[in-house]
Amino acid sequence: MKRLERWSLRLGFALGVLTGVVYGWLRYLGSVKGEFGPEPSPWQPFWQHAHVLAAPVLLFALGIAVRGHVQAMLGRGVLRGRRTGLVLLVLAAPMVLGGYAVQVVTTTGLRNALGWIHAAVGALFAVLYAFHWAKPRA
Numbered sequence: 001m002k003r004l005e006r007w008s009l010r011l012g013f014a015l016g017v018l019t020g021v022v023y024g025w026l027r028y029l030g031s032v033k034g035e036f037g038p039e040p041s042p043w044q045p046f047w048q049h050a051h052v053l054a055a056p057v058l059l060f061a062l063g064i065a066v067r068g069h070v071q072a073m074l075g076r077g078v079l080r081g082r083r084t085g086l087v088l089l090v091l092a093a094p095m096v097l098g099g100y101a102v103q104v105v106t107t108t109g110l111r112n113a114l115g116w117i118h119a120a121v122g123a124l125f126a127v128l129y130a131f132h133w134a135k136p137r138a
Contacts, residue, residue, distance in 0.1 A: 001069040009065050012058030017126050019051035024119055062092055084132040095121045
């Protein structure tokens with residue numbers, strides 16, 4: 001993988017995880033006491049928008065990684081990291097599609113379910129990416 005590809009993937013991953021974690025925290029755990037009871041944090045919209053803007057950076061970098069890294073590793077028959085890499089590839093689809101669906105679905109129950117699915121798949125993706133990236137180099 002070329003240096004620009006590697007760093008764009010790391011940057012996209014870091015931005016996606018940072019903004020997603022902060023937004024998720026504020027959305028589900030960060031309510032503030034308002035005049036009439038709990039209210040959403042005033043920072044919640046900022047971090048939601050930051051996550052929506054950061055996600056395409058990760059998506060673009062994932063596309064570059066598939067072309068420059070995944071195909072090369074599969075073509076050369078490299079086994080090191082193959083399991084986590086393929087699982088990451090499979091998890092990317094529901095993570096991305098769930099993130100887009102959350103933005104356009106208007107039914108409250110379905111949107112909430114998609115949000116939780118997106119968060120769970122995103123968390124699993126983040127953990128597996130960290131393991132995949134930290135694997136010993138040959």
